[in-house]
Amino acid sequence: MTIPRRSWRAAGxxxxxxxxxxxxxxxxxxxxxxHTPTWDVTCDAVSLHLTQYNANVTNxxxxxxxxxxxxxxxxxxxxxxxxxELPEHDQPLTVRLVVKAGDGNQFSRDETKQAPVCEGTPPSxxxxxxxxxKPSETPTTASPSPSVKPTESASSSAxxxxxxxxxxxxxxxxxxSSATPVIGGAAVAVLLAGxxxxxxxxxxxxxxx
Numbered sequence: 003m004t005i006p007r008r009s010w011r012a013a014g015x016x017x018x019x020x021x022x023x024x025x026x027x028x029x030x031x032x033x034x035x036x037h038t039p040t041w042d043v044t045c046d047a048v049s050l051h052l053t054q055y056n057a058n059v060t061n062x063x064x065x066x067x068x069x070x071x072x073x074x075x076x077x078x079x080x081x082x083x084x085x086x087e088l089p090e091h092d093q094p095l096t097v098r099l100v101v102k103a104g105d106g107n108q109f110s111r112d113e114t115k116q117a118p119v120c121e122g123t124p125p126s127x128x129x130x131x132x133x134x135x136k137p138s139e140t141p142t143t144a145s146p147s148p149s150v151k152p153t154e155s156a157s158s159s160a161x162x163x164x165x166x167x168x169x170x171x172x173x174x175x176x177x178x179s180s181a182t183p184v185i186g187g188a189a190v191a192v193l194l195a196g197x198x199x200x201x202x203x204x205x206x207x208x209x210x211x
Contacts, residue, residue, distance in 0.1 A: 045120035059104025
């Protein structure tokens with residue numbers, strides 16, 4: 003049986019079209035399969051493994067924890083490998099990964115994971131709110147009245163020393179009265195008179211001999 007040439011040409015055209023279609027599908031699926039964003043979250047760390055990205059464009063990655071940046075936006079090329087330490091926590095944390103591919107939003111990622119509490123982490127004690135304490139009532143006992151201060155100084159209040167008045171009677175005479183000089187003078191006169199008498203008597207006796 004002989005197959006016409008036209009049939010061979012038609013079959014060849016169909017095969018060629020199928021090959022081109024398959025090649026385009028492979029090329030189209032290649033970049034999509036090449037982007038591999040993997041990341042792991044443990045109780046104390048976040049590990050990023052972003053591989054097989056387009057190195058000819060600018061890619062961005064951001065990691066946040068409960069709305070706060072753990073990794074501010076960084077740019078990378080083909081690969082990005084990094085390990086981030088989580089802050090200490092006693093409650094599960096929400097970790098968010100945002101990857102923006104420079105060659106199309108279809109290759110970007112926006113995912114969240116939970117970071118559990120590490121074993122052995124003691125729960126934080128809630129700080130009690132300070133309670134208002136009313137001041138205790140002051141005792142109603144009357145304060146002692148201040149002592150009465152003397153209106154006059156001690157020197158003015160002391161009695162003045164009594165001075166003898168002219169009309170007061172004479173005190174009793176002692177051995178040193180005003181008559182002592184008179185008595186002494188009389189005694190001297192008696193002694194002188196006696197001496198004179200004795201001198202005259204001796205002189206007469208001498209004259210008689």
